[in-house]
Amino acid sequence: MSIEFRGVGKTFPDGTTAVGEFSLTIPSRTTTVLVGSSGCGKTTLLRMVNRMVDPTAGSILIDDEDISRTDPVALRRRIGYVLQNSGLLPHRRVADNIATVPRLNGVAKAPARERALELMDTVGLDRSLADRYPSQLSGGQQQRVGVARALAADPNILLMDEPFGAVDPIVRAELQRELIRLRRELDKTVLFVTHDIDEAFLLGDQVVLLERGGKIAQVGTPAEFLANPASDFVAEFVGADRGRRALRVEELDGVQVVVDEDGRPAGVLRGSSAAGSFEAKAGARTAPGAPAQGERAS
């Protein structure tokens, strides 16, 4: 399913303009990553897609249908949503957390549990954890449960708000690899929010770098960012955010390769079309120097 933002703006009742005017098309079955510093409007944009926030200007279309005319509850049940702190219900067991939306949609207990167990396999969680409570899991396991829960209603769209922001770098790299695998298997339209440009380049078919007020500094494939930063702001964000390890594109035997500042290959760029996403070699990119996460639990 495609998502289109048309001249979208959001000014909160207290007068804060989180998003000025934002237009973007997110093609079906691709991953778009919104990246930018704290407070630039990423979460607000994400939450407008499932109507947890309604825009004060413009419109959002899903497969050409204006979502302001849809029932927000029904809309939310068909869009998966993963949060930084997993957002699990603490008093419910893992399998029950995963089965929340199917149960709300009227699926009986036994098939809902069976589906939850299958989803635990999908996200790489051992089924023996099904009857634990969230507090009895590690942070990484909780995030996997959050992903499984978001997938439970088999949504076509997955919204992910800093889903790997609260785990350590090693678990984070593991979860990123899992998401790349899942994306290939599940074929969803994914909108992903992060502070971390490395994570954005690793996961995004399309990367959108935002400035304050939801202003687009640049939109493009990771290759386009690396080869052609649109402004000094972009060049600085792309370089500064990854510390000393500035990446660049080089051509080796006719293949575009991303190398780090010491000339070590960090990934291969596949073509330059819509499929021009960034394939990182395992272990080559572990998000060093990831900026501190936002204090606000969203």
Ligand SMILES: Nc1ncnc2c1ncn2[C@@H]1O[C@H](COP(=O)(O)OP(=O)(O)OP(=O)(O)O)[C@@H](O)[C@H]1O
């Ligand atoms: N309910 C609200 N009322 C007033 N202002 C808000 C509200 N929610 C968000 N804002 C403001 O809107 C701006 C954008 O917030 P938003 O949460 O979208 O940013 P963000 O890029 O996701 O930040 P972070 O990376 O820290 O999560 C910020 O200035 C924030 O303080």
